[in-house]
Amino acid sequence: xxxxxxxxxxxxxxxxxxxxxxxxxxxxRDITAKAKTAQLLQGAASDREKIRxxxxxxxxLRYVTTPLGAAAFRPQTAGMxxxxxxxxxxxxxxxxxxxCAYAGIRAERVLVNRGGNIDPDFPSWQFNHMINYIPSLNLxxxxxxxxxxxxxxxxxxxxxxxxxxxxx
Numbered sequence: 633x634x635x636x637x638x639x640x641x642x643x644x645x646x647x648x649x650x651x652x653x654x655x656x657x658x659x660x661r662d663i664t665a666k667a668k669t670a671q672l673l674q675g676a677a678s679d680r681e682k683i684r685x686x687x688x689x690x691x692x693l694r695y696v697t698t699p700l701g702a703a704a705f706r707p708q709t710a711g712m713x714x715x716x717x718x719x720x721x722x723x724x725x726x727x728x729x730x731x732c733a734y735a736g737i738r739a740e741r742v743l744v745n746r747g748g749n750i751d752p753d754f755p756s757w758q759f760n761h762m763i764n765y766i767p768s769l770n771l772x773x774x775x776x777x778x779x780x781x782x783x784x785x786x787x788x789x790x791x792x793x794x795x796x797x798x799x800x
Contacts, residue, residue, distance in 0.1 A: 668731075672686055672731075679768065679769065682737065683739075687728065688782070694718035695721075696720060710726070710731060722741075722762045724775035729798065732766070738767060741762055742762065744760075744762070744793070750793050759795065761774075761789070763775075
């Protein structure tokens with residue numbers, strides 16, 4: 633296991649509220665992302681291969697973090713990120729979850745505190761990074777790191793505790 637613990641708290645609404653704007657329903661109408669996902673998945677034989685193609689594509693987009701104003705809490709849509717050619721961790725994790733959903737694969741977005749600890753009894757804004765978890769394959773992904781092999785997490789993510797925003 634690459635993450636110390638994954639918390640699937642019903643109290644996540646207390647954390648996310650309206651500030652994060654992280655509903656995957658927003659992306660359900662993103663025709664740019666749907667078209668790109670369909671293109672990426674042509675000929676893919678397994679769910680793992682589908683996820684790998686999505687992950688590799690998202691890793692090819694620049695990782696840029698802009699923690700200012702609403703951009704600090706609200707991810708871009710996948711299509712907007714594709715047009716811009718860059719995204720931060722929440723953009724990439726949300727895009728991966730949405731694109732996997734288009735492929736019929738459940739992907740959870742997970743908040744982690746890279747290099748720090750969290751108090752699981754007090755879900756507050758104690759996180760500084762977002763990654764993905766694919767429950768059906770027990771697969772952890774960080775689409776911001778283009779150096780770690782597919783299915784492995786970068787060193788900053790190992791041993792972190794996480795809070796799933798999409799467990800349920």
